[in-house]
Amino acid sequence: MSTHRLRFTLNGTPRELEIAADRLLIDVIRDDCGATGTKLGCGVGICGTCSVLVDGELVSACLVPAVFVDGRSLTTVEGLAQDGELTPLQDAFIRDGGFQCGICTPGQLIAATALLREHPRPDGREIRDWMMGNLCRCTGYYGIERGPGGGAVGGGLGGSAPQVCRELRLSRAALAGRRARSSHAVR
Amino acid sequence: MAGGTATVLLMRQGLLRPAHVVSLRTIDGLSGIARTPQGGLRIGAMATHRAVERSDAARGYSPALVDAFASVATVRIRNQATVGGNLAHADPAQDPPPMLAALNATITVRSPRGERTEAVETLAVDHFTTSLSHDEVITSVLLPPILPGTREVYLKFLPQTADDYATVSVAATLRFADDATVADVRIVLGAVGPTTIRAKRVEDALRGARPTPERIRDAAALVRDEVDPLDDLRGSADYKREMARVWTERALAALTR
Numbered sequence: 001m002s003t004h005r006l007r008f009t010l011n012g013t014p015r016e017l018e019i020a021a022d023r024l025l026i027d028v029i030r031d032d033c034g035a036t037g038t039k040l041g042c043g044v045g046i047c048g049t050c051s052v053l054v055d056g057e058l059v060s061a062c063l064v065p066a067v068f069v070d071g072r073s074l075t076t077v078e079g080l081a082q083d084g085e086l087t088p089l090q091d092a093f094i095r096d097g098g099f100q101c102g103i104c105t106p107g108q109l110i111a112a113t114a115l116l117r118e119h120p121r122p123d124g125r126e127i128r129d130w131m132m133g134n135l136c137r138c139t140g141y142y143g144i145e146r147g148p149g150g151g152a153v154g155g156g157l158g159g160s161a162p163q164v165c166r167e168l169r170l171s172r173a174a175l176a177g178r179r180a181r182s183s184h185a186v187r
Numbered sequence: 188m189a190g191g192t193a194t195v196l197l198m199r200q201g202l203l204r205p206a207h208v209v210s211l212r213t214i215d216g217l218s219g220i221a222r223t224p225q226g227g228l229r230i231g232a233m234a235t236h237r238a239v240e241r242s243d244a245a246r247g248y249s250p251a252l253v254d255a256f257a258s259v260a261t262v263r264i265r266n267q268a269t270v271g272g273n274l275a276h277a278d279p280a281q282d283p284p285p286m287l288a289a290l291n292a293t294i295t296v297r298s299p300r301g302e303r304t305e306a307v308e309t310l311a312v313d314h315f316t317t318s319l320s321h322d323e324v325i326t327s328v329l330l331p332p333i334l335p336g337t338r339e340v341y342l343k344f345l346p347q348t349a350d351d352y353a354t355v356s357v358a359a360t361l362r363f364a365d366d367a368t369v370a371d372v373r374i375v376l377g378a379v380g381p382t383t384i385r386a387k388r389v390e391d392a393l394r395g396a397r398p399t400p401e402r403i404r405d406a407a408a409l410v411r412d413e414v415d416p417l418d419d420l421r422g423s424a425d426y427k428r429e430m431a432r433v434w435t436e437r438a439l440a441a442l443t444r
Binding site for chain 2: 044
């Protein structure tokens with residue numbers, strides 16, 4: 001197995017590691033860097049607990065070969081708060097009880113952070129599209145729904161809280177119920 | 188390895204044990220999405236699904252194409268998975284291949300022997316198997332100009348979760364002649380066979396005809412014998428044949444409404 005010298009920043013701190021070519025990003029973050037906030041859940045890209053940002057893009061760290069982040073900038077849940085100051089989103093999760101056991105919370109926070117960066121005033125479709133891939137086995141979705149909703153509103157990011165919450169509830173209904181996605185283009 | 192979503196999964200599951208892996212990520216010229224001077228669309232093989240979703244050029248070419256890419260899994264996966272990787276993976280349940288085939292897309296393939304093109308429709312030859320040889324790499328996808336009067340649709344039947352693979356998917360394009368008959372129609376189904384399935388008998392039953400609801404219903408019924416689904420957790424083969432009929436009829440109804 002060949003090894004690669006890997007240089008990247010983790011939450012703003014430069015890192016340089018010698019790693020085997022087959023290492024996955026989730027293992028390098030947790031085992032080599034000691035940043036255990038990011039959790040390994042399903043290991044197959046479905047559950048969202050290993051959500052991290054690579055150059056600001058939301059990805060599953062369990063599916064990313066670590067060598068892919070050479071020269072790039074990595075953000076995990078530990079990198080959200082700045083100088084001990086939580087983000088409005090993190091505050092909203094605490095205020096509104098956006099977690100039960102907490103194992104999915106780092107991934108939920110990272111996914112919601114990516115959503116709000118790309119869509120500061122997310123509509124219902126955008127919220128559904130971004131958050132549906134982060135599962136909560138406690139089914140603590142109501143509190144999580146209030147988190148991004150409250151964060152979005154509390155941070156001056158627009159949308160009424162009831163509307164955002166309603167849209168998120170719809171997305172959970174969509175996860176559980178029968179539905180079809182469709183598109184239709186007419187020239 | 189392109190984006191790595193499928194390859195890493197296969198390696199983790201022990202289904203793929205490569206002696207060497209070559210990443211395509213740092214090779215110039217493999218990404219980018221742009222309209223062609225003729226009015227078509229060129230997508231670099233390393234463009235991610237999300238790049239297609241965000242591309243004004245792709246949306247201007249065909250909103251249904253954008254929707255097919257946006258139907259894949261979750262944002263996380265779409266940020267990593269590439270257009271070329273998706274086609275090379277040849278998973279018959281993927282969303283983009285039926286839509287690309289319905290739009291008559293071709294791929295450009297490079298090897299030490301030079302360059303060749305191949306239709307997306309004939310690229311996959313079996314479950315997870317393509318006609319590519321081991322030294323060939325997909326470099327781009329080329330979509331031809333869409334003729335005026337053409338309508339396109341992508342429908343995905345998701346009875347379980349929103350990020351699931353389709354139980355059945357239907358991509359279709361239909362062009363009306365001046366006399367309101369069907370000048371041309373292409374129907375391609377996903378998830379109901381070892382590869383995407385072109386519904387040629389359904390197409391033949393519609394071409395040249397006025398697409399009345401009765402004609403569409405009768406034509407869509409022919410798809411039952413064209414698909415070749417497997418029993419799995421998304422339903423029995425019989426159920427999927429029936430759903431292929433239902434969703435083919437819905438796609439055609441949407442295109443002729």
